[in-house]
Amino acid sequence: MSDAPPIEPMPIEACGLVKRYGDIVAVDHVDLSVERGDVFGYLGPNGAGKTTSLRMLLGLIRPTAGAARLFGRDPIVDGARALDGVAGFVEGPRFYPYLSGRRNLRLLGDLDGGVPAARIDEVLDVVELRDRAKDRVGGYSHGMRQRLGIAGALLRDPRLLLLDEPATGLDPGGMRDMRELIKRLAADGITILLSSHILAEVEELCNRVAIIRTGRIIYEGRLDELLQSAGGGYLLRASDPERARAVLLAHGIDGVQVVERELRFQADAATVEAASVALGKAGIGISLLAPHTATLEELFLGMTEQAA
DSSP: OOOOOOOOOOSEEEEEEEEEETTEEEEEEEEEEEOTTOEEEEEOOTTSSHHHHHHHHTTSSOOSEEEEEETTBOHHHHGGGGGTTEEEESSOOOOOTTSBHHHHHHHHHHHTTOOOHHHHHHHHHHTTOGGGTTSBGGGSOHHHHHHHHHHHHHTTOOSEEEEESTTTTOOHHHHHHHHHHHHHHHHTTOEEEEEOSOHHHHHHHOSEEEEEETTEEEEEEEHHHHHHHTOOOEEEEESSHHHHHHHHHHTTOOOOEEETTEEEEOOOHHHHHHHHHHHHHTTOOEEEEEEOOOOHHHHHHHHHSSOO
């Protein structure tokens, strides 16, 4: 007999999820796996199928085909039991604007069978809203309402938190606060699935990502591996980009791209050294010549703007 502990189910497993609305295929055989401890970025353009697949994960809509499991339970088969340890919001949290933040949380807790007042205080402290808890939600800023939504999700003491666009519409200070809050929650051991259009935030927060385009997953895996897959390259800022491009081409550097008066290209170090000397001899000023690594935003746009 083995004394090894049983393998716990993954927080999210989706296999072959399909959702059709008549002739329209909104989600087309989506597979997802979110592992314990992940901060998992779920990315895609508007209309790509993100929200529809999130709704299927939570059992809010029934898939046309395929299945999803949360900690090994299928929301369609197991109903509310599948949501034990799971919380979050899709398409933004909703509250009664004429009630206080604390009263709204009390009502949410009552729907789950009731929560102690001390627990409400705890989650208000986590999202830094304790001093505004008695104020009506109608007077909250957008960022405060987003944080109150996370507080409501935390009432359940979740192991898995699903956040759909939590930073959309926030000012820079609100985005910073939301980023720091998500980091604290992840440090506390909560697995997080984060759907976001703010790719710089995803790049800073997430360890794994999935990218969906026209209903299909086109990448799922580690974020660092995706960034490394773009390979190395160089960024050149020159006084005359078109003449500089001609010099680079003359030195055998193909695939030179001009992006907003910056030149991006790939070449070995020796070729770059020779080209830089030639640029100087041609009287072309160089303000920057440095290695360039693609950002998540650049990779995302390149992957999602390709023809489906």
